[in-house]
Amino acid sequence: MTARGLIIGAPRSGSGKTTLTLAMLAAFRRRGVAIRAAKSGPDYIDPAFHAAATGGPSLNLDSWAMSPAQLGALASEAAADGELLIVESAMGLFDGVAAEPGRSGAGADLAASLGLPVLLVLDVSGQSQTAAAVARGFIGHAPGVQIAGVVLNRLASDRHRSGIVQAIEAIGLPVLGAVPRDERYAVPERHLGLVQADEHPALHAHLDRLADLAEAHLDLDGIAGLARSPALSAGPAAEPPMPPPGQRIALARDAAFSFIYPHHLQAWRRAGCEIHAFSPLADEPPPELCDVCWLPGGYPELHAGALAAAGRFKAGLRRFAASRPVHGECGGYMALGEGLEDASGVRHEMAGLLSHSTSFARRKMNLGYRRARLLAQTPIGAAGAFIRGHEFHYASLIDPGRDEPLVSLSDAQGRDLGPAGGRRGQVSGAFFHAIAAESDPQETSAAAEPGEV
Structure with missing residues (x-):
């Protein structure tokens, strides 16, 4: 039906x-x-x-x-x-x-x-x-x-x-x-x-x-x-919007980390992946049985003190990252950095797996579609792949850190926004939220490269 x-x-x-x-x-x-x-x-x-x-x-x-x-x-x-x-x-x-x-x-x-x-x-x-x-x-x-x-x-x-x-x-x-x-x-x-x-x-x-x-x-x-029946194509099945990042995925899920698209979860489960949720706010480390850890976006700025005090979570995340990939989107990226300033300007120590620091006290809205070219192999895709997504955050980078950039970004009109995010060892992250990989070769070739428009 x-x-x-x-x-x-x-x-x-x-x-x-x-x-x-x-x-x-x-x-x-x-x-x-x-x-x-x-x-x-x-x-x-x-x-x-x-x-x-x-x-x-x-x-x-x-x-x-x-x-x-x-x-x-x-x-x-x-x-x-x-x-x-x-x-x-x-x-x-x-x-x-x-x-x-x-x-x-x-x-x-x-x-x-x-x-x-x-x-x-x-x-x-x-x-x-x-x-x-x-x-x-x-x-x-x-x-x-x-x-x-x-x-x-x-x-x-x-x-x-x-x-x-x-x-x-x-x-x-x-x-x-x-x-x-x-x-x-x-x-x-x-x-x-x-x-x-x-x-x-x-x-x-x-x-x-x-x-x-x-x-x-x-x-x-x-x-x-x-209501009317939707006009749905009977063509060949499309590739999933995003490839699974691993077979057993440790997924942070609580009030600080909740922004994960349902179509990602559906596609990963359909591919036979296991998703193991854990709560950083409850001071839980990523499960050891997993082969990749994903920290979604959310509201870490509202829970910065609790995250800073979550010693088991931070120690477990560092131990996990020593041998397996860890990726953070937006709020997850903030938690992977060295420090996070809350709305009052108080600095809280984060996981320190990447070297940047962010602030919610020095707010600036960043909003819009983004096209990202991956600069290295990461849980969201292979080096050179193009991913479409968006940014929506008020937090700002107060220290860009010393890590290699994760992506080269352009906006929806193809304007070059430069390198963004960070990667160090098996840890990666950016404010960029991934929605879908460009799976159609014509789509990739037709879209403007960063700096062309």
Whole structure:
């Protein structure tokens, strides 16, 4: 069974897409629907909330980082064994990077390539009939993107609702929900977005409230009726987005290290790998039976004191690194360095397996897609391989260290960003998060080399 699907889009971030997506997921699950979820673009936090609402994994579908074959294979996985697939768009529906058609990273790319209709969420606070003009602008803006219905969010009153509904229905779009303004339904946030699902107080009670909200204010039958079967290619199976880093993978998993893409875990398990989780915050070392250690991103800056005091973890990690590969992404990279300054400017000693130091006190936002050429053999690929991914962090390097660089980076437009990350012995790391390897030779040759553009 392949689920019928639709995409939840909006004109901008902050329109309420995540709250209303979670409300729909929770309500459909309560009704007994085999509900599935996915997220467009690079995002770790929203898919974890999706998973809590549906009871199953939520995959990322990224049209810039993933080849069409990889994207189609993951979309097929996301829709498998379900009745209804809801894909939450990132940012505004058409927001992406300047790229070849269909490879911008925007949610609209998925709508066009997979043939999925869009349910448009409009935050109508501070406007009335003008909302119809906004909706009209989305209709026909891009070929293959079908705006199939509208949900109004943050309404002030019944009078406010009636004026907007009349104006939108006059342009031929059904209004399938009208949600009043109520901040009790918002999910708490921090500097990289929402708090993590595992940290949310009384998460399941909150999801129950959101399901009640959906039942009261959304036309769930009408929304389900919009969904269409995705247009999935019957071509040869794509290579997994990332090769497994080892056979037995020691994976740091706790509140400090949680940013690992579900499609990586699925691909590694499918390849027969064993994943052994351990908690640095609980002062656990990587399991000795493993042949590679992976430290994902997360929030080490919020737990720097506990990590500095985790003597068993640090000693075990150093012992592991003496004979086996260790790789850190973003927060994991910070933990591999010599020191980390927390938000108060207090320096905490990290593992010291790489020589750089980072600071969260001297913050600077780094955000964007990245194309990385690996400068050496590492757990994320062979020397010379190209990996697509992204950066999203506020921490800064206050001492770049003395290690050899790990990658040469360019941005989504091919502009050279220079060398980045570090490697020493079998230890490697960078702020760069890997999404997918470039497996198509045409994709690799067609993409601009760093410095060419």
